[in-house]
Amino acid sequence: MYLPDFEYYAPDSVQEACKLKAEFGPRAMFFSGGTDIMHKMKIGTLAPEILISLKNLEALKKIEYVPGKGVVIGARATHNDLVNSEILHKKYMSVSEAAHQMAANQVRNIGTVGGNLINAVPSADLPPILMALDASVKLVGTKGERVIPLEELFTGVCKTCCCDDEILTEIIIPDQKMTGSTYIKFGLRRSGALAVAGVAVAVEVDKDVIKDARIVLGAVYITPKRAIESEKFLIGEKISDELLAEAGKISCTECKPISDMRGSAEYRQNLVEVLTKRALRKAIDKGHV
Amino acid sequence: MSNASIIGKDGVKRYLITITVNGDPHSKVVKANNTLTDFLRDELDLTGTKKGCELGDCGSCTVLMDGKAVNSCLILAIEADGREVTTIEGIASTAEIDILQQKFIEFGALQCGYCTPGMVMSAKALLAKNPRPTELEVRQALAGNLCRCTGYVNIVKAVLSASGQEVAHD
Numbered sequence: 001m002y003l004p005d006f007e008y009y010a011p012d013s014v015q016e017a018c019k020l021k022a023e024f025g026p027r028a029m030f031f032s033g034g035t036d037i038m039h040k041m042k043i044g045t046l047a048p049e050i051l052i053s054l055k056n057l058e059a060l061k062k063i064e065y066v067p068g069k070g071v072v073i074g075a076r077a078t079h080n081d082l083v084n085s086e087i088l089h090k091k092y093m094s095v096s097e098a099a100h101q102m103a104a105n106q107v108r109n110i111g112t113v114g115g116n117l118i119n120a121v122p123s124a125d126l127p128p129i130l131m132a133l134d135a136s137v138k139l140v141g142t143k144g145e146r147v148i149p150l151e152e153l154f155t156g157v158c159k160t161c162c163c164d165d166e167i168l169t170e171i172i173i174p175d176q177k178m179t180g181s182t183y184i185k186f187g188l189r190r191s192g193a194l195a196v197a198g199v200a201v202a203v204e205v206d207k208d209v210i211k212d213a214r215i216v217l218g219a220v221y222i223t224p225k226r227a228i229e230s231e232k233f234l235i236g237e238k239i240s241d242e243l244l245a246e247a248g249k250i251s252c253t254e255c256k257p258i259s260d261m262r263g264s265a266e267y268r269q270n271l272v273e274v275l276t277k278r279a280l281r282k283a284i285d286k287g288h289v
Numbered sequence: 290m291s292n293a294s295i296i297g298k299d300g301v302k303r304y305l306i307t308i309t310v311n312g313d314p315h316s317k318v319v320k321a322n323n324t325l326t327d328f329l330r331d332e333l334d335l336t337g338t339k340k341g342c343e344l345g346d347c348g349s350c351t352v353l354m355d356g357k358a359v360n361s362c363l364i365l366a367i368e369a370d371g372r373e374v375t376t377i378e379g380i381a382s383t384a385e386i387d388i389l390q391q392k393f394i395e396f397g398a399l400q401c402g403y404c405t406p407g408m409v410m411s412a413k414a415l416l417a418k419n420p421r422p423t424e425l426e427v428r429q430a431l432a433g434n435l436c437r438c439t440g441y442v443n444i445v446k447a448v449l450s451a452s453g454q455e456v457a458h459d
Contacts (some may be wrong), residue, residue, distance in 0.1 A: 004322065
C-alpha cells in the first residue's frame with residue numbers, strides 16, 4: 001500500500017504556513033498528526049499535490065491555564081497529551097476521559113486535537129464534550145485571526161467554516177459555573193471503535209435543582225448537535241429519575257441519525273435517550289467537571 | 290526549517306532526512322511519500338517491524354518514537370526527521386534479549402509471531418511509563434495490537450510477569 005507522490009513543506013511559523021496555503025490553494029492540505037489524511041491517501045479517497053506539515057509549530061502543543069481566559073489547548077496537542085495533562089485532570093477530567101476513549105494508544109500518540117476538530121466527522125469524540133463546556137476555537141489566516149464558538153465551526157459532514165488559508169491554532173475552554181460534566185460513548189467494541197452515538201453533558205447543580213445544562217449529541221446528525229429543547233426542559237427543575245428520563249426522551253427527538261453498518265437510525269435514537277439519561281445522572285453525581 | 294531537497298530524474302522531489310534509529314543516526318534521501326515503516330524496512334533493512342493492515346488498525350508496525358508507541362505506517366518518514374525511533378531490533382541490551390522477549394517465549398505468548406514485534410513494542414512503552422501495571426492497564430495498552438492466533442491470555446501474562454509480578458503458568 002503506497003502513497004501517491006506529493007510535495008512537502010514544513011514551515012516554521014503559522015503565518016508562513018497560511019501564506020503557503022494561500023499561494024497553493026486547494027492543491028495543498030495542512031498536515032498535522034496525519035492519522036486521517038494518511039489513511040485516506042492510502043485508500044485513494046484523497047490525493048493532495050502538496051502537504052504543508054505543521055510539525056515545526058511546537059508552540060501549538062501546549063496545554064495551559066490562562067487566568068481570565070480559561071484552559072487553552074494547543075491544536076497540535078495529541079490525544080494522549082490530553083489524556084496525560086495534569087491541568088485537564090485538575091480542571092476538566094471529562095475532556096481527558098473522552099480523549100482516552102478514542103482509537104488505540106498508538107493512534108492517540110499521533111493524532112492531534114486540531115485535526116480531530118477540523119476533520120468534522122460526525123462521530124468524533126472530542127467535539128461533544130468541548131461544546132458542552134462552551135469551548136471556542138481560534139482560527140488564524142493570512143487576513144488575521146478570529147475566535148468563534150466551537151459550535152459554529154461545524155457546518156456539515158466533514159465541513160467547517162474554516163477558510164482555505166486558515167489554521168485552527170487553539171481551543172479555549174472558558175472558566176465556568178458548571179458543577180459536573182461527562183461524555184458517554186457507545187461503540188461496538190470497548191476499544192478502537194467509532195461512536196455509534198455519544199452524549200456529552202455539562203450541568204450546574206445547586207442543592208437539588210438544575211440551574212443550567214448543556215447537552216451535546218454526537219454521531220446522530222450531520223454535525224455534533226446541541227439538544228436545546230432538552231436543556232430548556234431541565235433548567236430550574238428539581239432533580240429526579242423521572243426528570244432525567246423525560247430529558248432523554250426529548251433529546252432523542254432533536255437528532256436525525258442515519259442508518260449505516262454500525263447501527264440503524266431507530267437504534268441510534270434509542271441510544272440517545274438512554275445515554276442522555278445516564279450522562280445527566282453521572283454529571284450530577286460526579287460533583288466535578 | 291524545510292528540508293534540503295533535490296529533484297530526481299522522474300521529476301519527483303527527494304528530501305534529506307536524519308532519523309536516529311536504535312541509537313544510530315541514519316541520513317537518507319527519501320521521497321515525501323515514504324512511510325516510516327518503509328524507511329525502516331527498505332532503507333535500513335530492519336524488517337522486524339511488520340506491515341499488516343497499513344492503515345493504523347492492527348499495530349504490527351508499532352515502534353517507539355521519542356519513547357511513545359506509534360503506528361509507523363501512519364507516519365511519514367520525513368515527519369520523523371530529527372526524532373529518535375526504537376524498533377524491535379533495538380530493545381535487547383548487548384548480548385541478552387529483553388525481559389519482555391524472554392517472557393513471551395516462557396509463556397508461549399505467540400504462535401505465528403507476526404504481531405509479536407508490535408506487541409512487544411507496545412508493552413515496552415507501557416512498562417517504561419508504568420512499571421507495575423494492572424491486567425486492565427496491560428489490556429488497554431495492547432488494545433491497538435491485534436493477534437489472530439493466541440487469544441491474548443498468554444500475552445497479557447507475559448507482560449505482567451515481565452513487570453516482576455507473580456503470574457501463574459497454565
